[in-house]
Amino acid sequence: PEDESEQESEGEMIEEDTPKASRKGVVLITLRDSPPYTLWNVPKLAKKPASGHPRYIQIRSYAFHPAQYLGYVHRRTAGHRGEKELPVLKEKEGVVDARTWEFELAS
Numbered sequence: 001p002e003d004e005s006e007q008e009s010e011g012e013m014i015e016e017d018t019p020k021a022s023r024k025g026v027v028l029i030t031l032r033d034s035p036p037y038t039l040w041n042v043p044k045l046a047k048k049p050a051s052g053h054p055r056y057i058q059i060r061s062y063a064f065h066p067a068q069y070l071g072y073v074h075r076r077t078a079g080h081r082g083e084k085e086l087p088v089l090k091e092k093e094g095v096v097d098a099r100t101w102e103f104e105l106a107s
Contacts, residue, residue, distance in 0.1 A: 025105025027056065030064050033099040046103050056103035064098035 031037040046056035066072045 025054075025056075026059075027103045027105075028100055029103070030098055030100040033063075033097050042101050046101075055106040057106050059102040059104050061099060061101045064100045 029042055031040070031042065043058050043061070046058060049055055066074070
């Protein structure tokens, strides 16, 4: 993949240059930054979707930091499994192994 810091700075520039009121169809996708999730190649799926699905333009990509989202609680896709929460997002040196992509619906 491209240099992640380069993606972050490019995304920040695009976001600053695009008035938020003119943006529509914005989607945020956050996934673990490890297989099998990295094999999905989310940016490619957004750019070249299956027939009949809308195309999206990637605005930016950045490391996901749950502490920046007040009240954030992770829930497994399969749902809550009893009273015990399973640690899904693991921290390495204060960074969670997850990535967020921001896409905008292509016009």
